[in-house]
Amino acid sequence: MGGTCTCLPRRHRYGLYPYFVGALPDHFKSTPLGREQVSREVLTEHQREAVLVRVTAVFAKRGYQATTVDDLLAAGKVGVGNFYALFAGKEDCFLAAYDRIVDRAREHVSLVLAACEEWTERFYLGLRTVIEVMLAEPLEARLALLEAQSAGPVALARYNGLMDAAIEWLRGGREHCPPAKGLPGGFEQAAISGLAFYLQQCLLDSRRDEPGELFAEAAGLVLEPIVGAPQLRRLRELPAAQAL
Amino acid sequence: MAGPGRLEGQALLAHPLACAVVEVVNERGYERAGVEFFLERAAISRAEFESEFDGKADATLRVMEAFIGDFKSQVKAAYESAPRWPDSLRAAAYEAARWLEQNPKTTQFGMVATTEAGDMARARREEIFRWCASLIDAGRAVAPDPDAIAPMASIVAIGAVAETLRRQQEGTVSADTFEIVPQMMYGAVRPYLGEVAARRELEIPPPPDLRAGER
Numbered sequence: 228m229g230g231t232c233t234c235l236p237r238r239h240r241y242g243l244y245p246y247f248v249g250a251l252p253d254h255f256k257s258t259p260l261g262r263e264q265v266s267r268e269v270l271t272e273h274q275r276e277a278v279l280v281r282v283t284a285v286f287a288k289r290g291y292q293a294t295t296v297d298d299l300l301a302a303g304k305v306g307v308g309n310f311y312a313l314f315a316g317k318e319d320c321f322l323a324a325y326d327r328i329v330d331r332a333r334e335h336v337s338l339v340l341a342a343c344e345e346w347t348e349r350f351y352l353g354l355r356t357v358i359e360v361m362l363a364e365p366l367e368a369r370l371a372l373l374e375a376q377s378a379g380p381v382a383l384a385r386y387n388g389l390m391d392a393a394i395e396w397l398r399g400g401r402e403h404c405p406p407a408k409g410l411p412g413g414f415e416q417a418a419i420s421g422l423a424f425y426l427q428q429c430l431l432d433s434r435r436d437e438p439g440e441l442f443a444e445a446a447g448l449v450l451e452p453i454v455g456a457p458q459l460r461r462l463r464e465l466p467a468a469q470a471l
Numbered sequence: 472m473a474g475p476g477r478l479e480g481q482a483l484l485a486h487p488l489a490c491a492v493v494e495v496v497n498e499r500g501y502e503r504a505g506v507e508f509f510l511e512r513a514a515i516s517r518a519e520f521e522s523e524f525d526g527k528a529d530a531t532l533r534v535m536e537a538f539i540g541d542f543k544s545q546v547k548a549a550y551e552s553a554p555r556w557p558d559s560l561r562a563a564a565y566e567a568a569r570w571l572e573q574n575p576k577t578t579q580f581g582m583v584a585t586t587e588a589g590d591m592a593r594a595r596r597e598e599i600f601r602w603c604a605s606l607i608d609a610g611r612a613v614a615p616d617p618d619a620i621a622p623m624a625s626i627v628a629i630g631a632v633a634e635t636l637r638r639q640q641e642g643t644v645s646a647d648t649f650e651i652v653p654q655m656m657y658g659a660v661r662p663y664l665g666e667v668a669a670r671r672e673l674e675i676p677p678p679p680d681l682r683a684g685e686r
Contacts, residue, residue: 292502292587293589377586383641387638413646413654414654414657416631416644417658420634420635420638421626421629423634425627431597444623444624445627447621
């Protein structure tokens, strides 16, 4: 070994390495150990995130009511003092785990919808993304869709708020889609509530539905009355890359 | 499982303890509803309670089961009173709405107050919803193209009812139980018979109350 790399043109070399390694952003460059201290806030946030990832499985598997603070300490690999420094208690820990899951799902949906303006395509792709995210992370979905309903009034209010936001989003279709005119006033409430209930049943039964099939059925029941069958057929023909 | 001589079904519903369990769990929440509150409300002794029940969870579950049994028998009778789907489903839906309106405390108990009562209570709730979903899915027998109906159709339809009732009980959605029946029928009928038949459901008046004289 030794010598400079000759498999890349000269302009791509930086010493022994291609030039782009030398051009890494500053925050990726190594710094001498012990010279710069990571701030307490960053460490705390990192620890909090790690604990939330671990306790999500406990809440999901044992259920909120049956989960004790001792369970959370063991799963979170954190001492009593640290736990109470991070959270006010079991409920606060649950709410933080719930918010983390919902925020991550929202970010995922926002990314998918970033280049999409038409309401029908936005709802179609948004629904698909939510279902894919849920089926990919069943423990997180179980916490957010099932346990949130029995974890006290604050968690329940957040869960209801999430459902209401989805209902309002679907209701927006009435402004854009002629077939939606004349639908019963409570259609959106019924459609979103019914779909949420179905997903809860999948989680309770630990069923592993194929995301594509589940989504196709859900779109037929929830979206077809709003957009009409021809429009739904058009959406289903969206290129896979765009749909994903 | 109930032991020999233990209360169940209509006998349990007629016992003061059934009413006491429902009221105390509704008022205090399941977690804070101790057996002592049941005894005080029902005016029975601890010995009498312990001769019938194994504890708070057993009493709560068996009261829940007794009410579910009553609900199912009345809704089933209404369903069987009409020979053809969706008339049978409509009759069942209105009977269910009547039962829920006449038993508001029990509805709150079953839909909301017992969500903290653990997996067994949750399983009982799921069981009754699945039974109701089977009444909806009977629409396959009269559907023009049964193979085209999404397997999830009946669960989504009954889920809409369950979630609406839950929100109604919480007070986060204002809906009259009778007024939502046509809308729920729309959602239940559409996957099986199509849009035209579903919209017809929005105009059909409630069937007569067959048990009006008994109530």
